Amino acid sequence: MYPDDLKYTESHEWVRKEGDDVVSVGITEFAVEELGDVVFIELPEDGDTTGKGSPFGAIESVKAVVDLNSPVTGEITDVNSELADNLEVLNSDPYNEGWMIRIKLDDPDELDDLMDSAEYSEQFSEDN
Amino acid sequence: MRTPLYDIHVGLGAKMVDFNGWEMPLYYSGIIKEHQTVRSAAGIFDLCHMARIHVPAENMDQLQYCTTNDIKSLKNGRAHYSLVCDNLGGVIDDILVYKNGKDYFVVANAGNREAVLNALEEDNVTDLTEKKGMIAVQGPKSEDILCELFGKDIASINSYAFSFFSLCGDEVMVSRTGYTGEDGFELYFDAGKCQSIWEALMERGANWGLQPVGLGARDTLRLEAGMPLYGHELDLTIDPFEAGLGNFVCLDKPFRGREALVKYSQEKPMKQLKGLVSEQKAIPREGYKVFRNDQCVGEITSGSYSPALDKSIGMAYIEQDFCRKGKELEVQIRKRKIPFKLTELPFYKKEE
Numbered sequence: 001m002y003p004d005d006l007k008y009t010e011s012h013e014w015v016r017k018e019g020d021d022v023v024s025v026g027i028t029e030f031a032v033e034e035l036g037d038v039v040f041i042e043l044p045e046d047g048d049t050t051g052k053g054s055p056f057g058a059i060e061s062v063k064a065v066v067d068l069n070s071p072v073t074g075e076i077t078d079v080n081s082e083l084a085d086n087l088e089v090l091n092s093d094p095y096n097e098g099w100m101i102r103i104k105l106d107d108p109d110e111l112d113d114l115m116d117s118a119e120y121s122e123q124f125s126e127d128n
Numbered sequence: 129m130r131t132p133l134y135d136i137h138v139g140l141g142a143k144m145v146d147f148n149g150w151e152m153p154l155y156y157s158g159i160i161k162e163h164q165t166v167r168s169a170a171g172i173f174d175l176c177h178m179a180r181i182h183v184p185a186e187n188m189d190q191l192q193y194c195t196t197n198d199i200k201s202l203k204n205g206r207a208h209y210s211l212v213c214d215n216l217g218g219v220i221d222d223i224l225v226y227k228n229g230k231d232y233f234v235v236a237n238a239g240n241r242e243a244v245l246n247a248l249e250e251d252n253v254t255d256l257t258e259k260k261g262m263i264a265v266q267g268p269k270s271e272d273i274l275c276e277l278f279g280k281d282i283a284s285i286n287s288y289a290f291s292f293f294s295l296c297g298d299e300v301m302v303s304r305t306g307y308t309g310e311d312g313f314e315l316y317f318d319a320g321k322c323q324s325i326w327e328a329l330m331e332r333g334a335n336w337g338l339q340p341v342g343l344g345a346r347d348t349l350r351l352e353a354g355m356p357l358y359g360h361e362l363d364l365t366i367d368p369f370e371a372g373l374g375n376f377v378c379l380d381k382p383f384r385g386r387e388a389l390v391k392y393s394q395e396k397p398m399k400q401l402k403g404l405v406s407e408q409k410a411i412p413r414e415g416y417k418v419f420r421n422d423q424c425v426g427e428i429t430s431g432s433y434s435p436a437l438d439k440s441i442g443m444a445y446i447e448q449d450f451c452r453k454g455k456e457l458e459v460q461i462r463k464r465k466i467p468f469k470l471t472e473l474p475f476y477k478k479e480e
Contacts, residue, residue: 062348
C-alpha cells in the first residue's frame with residue numbers, strides 16, 4: 001500500500017534516497033488524510049540545517065497545524081517552492097510531486113533507523 | 129455520550145471526535161466541501177448534543193432574572209438570543225429562549241448544560257436534552273427542502289419565529305434560526321424520531337443537493353458569519369458589551385449581573401471583539417497574539433480559513449485604542465508576524 005522504495009517515520013514523513021548522501025522528504029497519504037483540508041504549508045530555506053526528529057516546517061489544515069519532522073540530520077539543499085501554491089498535489093501525488101525538501105545527510109546510517117513500507121503499513125494502515 | 133444519530137454518522141464514514149463528552153461528527157467528506165455546500169445548497173446537522181431546557185410559565189420571573197434579554201417582550205411563537213451572566217457580569221452562556229404558549233424553552237451550549245441549569249436554580253425546569261432530538265437544515269435551499277417535507281407553510285415562518293408541523297403523525301417544532309449566517313431551520317421532536325426525520329430530510333433533500341455537515345464546518349460557517357462561540361469569544365471573563373452584544377442586554381429590568389453591566393455600559397470597553405483578515409493562508413489560531421508594531425494589543429479567540437473569502441480570518445479582542453478600522457496589525461503565527469487588517473463583523477453576509 002505504501003511505496004516499497006521509500007522509508008518512513010512514526011510522524012508520517014517518507015524518505016527517498018536520491019543519491020549516496022541525498023534524500024527527498026514528504027508526507028504520506030495517511031498524514032494527508034488525517035489532516036483533512038490542507039490550507040497552508042511552511043517550508044524552510046535552502047542552506048538551513050535540520051536534525052533528526054526536529055521540525056523543518058509546519059503544515060496546516062482547517063482544524064490543526066502540525067510540525068513536519070526531519071527524519072535525518074543534515075543540510076537542506078532544495079525546497080519545493082511550488083508546493084505552497086499547489087497543495088492539492090498532496091492528495092493526488094504525495095510521493096512524487098508532493099516532495100517537500102531535499103537533505104544532504106550528515107550520517108547515512110540514520111536511514112537504518114527508519115521503517116520500511118511493511119512496518120509503516122502495519123502500524124498505520126486504514127484499519128488501525 | 130452518543131446522539132441517536134451516531135450509527136448514521138459512522139455509516140456515512142464520518143470522522144468522529146469528542147465534543148464536550150459527546151461523540152460527534154467532525155466531518156463526512158471534508159470541512160471546506162461541507163462549508164461550501166451550506167453556502168450554495170444546504171447542509172443537515174445533528175444538534176442532539178445541544179442542551180435544551182423546558183421552563184414552565186410559573187418560573188418566568190426566575191428566567192427573567194437569569195437572562196439579560198427581556199422575557200416580557202418575547203411573544204408566543206418567537207425566539208430571542210440572550211445571555212446568562214454571573215454576578216460580575218461575566219458570561220455563563222449564550223442561549224436562545226423560545227416562548228411556546230405560556231411556557232419557555234431554552235437552548236444552550238452542550239458544554240454549559242449544568243451551568244445554565246444551576247443558574248436557573250429551579251426544581252421544576254425539565255432538562256429535555258436527551259428526550260428531544262434536534263436537527264438543523266441550513267442553506268439557501270433549506271426552505272425548498274422543508275416545504276417538500278412539511279408543506280408550503282414553512283415559507284411563512286419568519287426569522288426567529290417557529291411553528292409546529294406534523295410528520296407521519298409526529299409533532300415537529302420548526303424554527304427559522306441557525307448558526308451559519310444562511311437562511312435555515314432548526315427542528316425539535318421526540319428523540320425516538322431522530323433517525324426517521326434525518327432519513328426523510330436526506331431523501332427529500334437529495335434533489336436540492338443536501339449533504340450532511342459536521343462540527344468542523346459548523347465552526348467555519350459561524351466564524352465567517354461573525355457569530356461568537358462560548359469558550360472562545362465568550363466566557364466568564366468577558367462582558368456582553370466587549371463582545372458587541374449590548375443589544376441583547378435589557379438594563380431596565382433586574383437580573384443577575386445587572387449592577388456590573390450598568391457600570392460597563394457607561395464606560396467604553398477596554399477591549400473590543402473585532403475581525404481580522406489576511407491574504408496569507410496561515411491561520412490565526414486561538415491564543416495567538418496580535419501586535420501593532422512591537423506592542424501586543426490583543427489575542428485571537430477563533431480563526432480559520434474562510435472559503436467564502438478565500439482568505440484567513442480570525443476574531444480577536446483588541447485594546448480599544450487600536451480598534452479603528454483600516455489599522456494594520458500583525459498576528460504572531462509561530463515564528464513569523466503576519467499582517468492582518470482589522471475589519472467589521474461579519475466577514476460574510478448571505479445574498480438577500
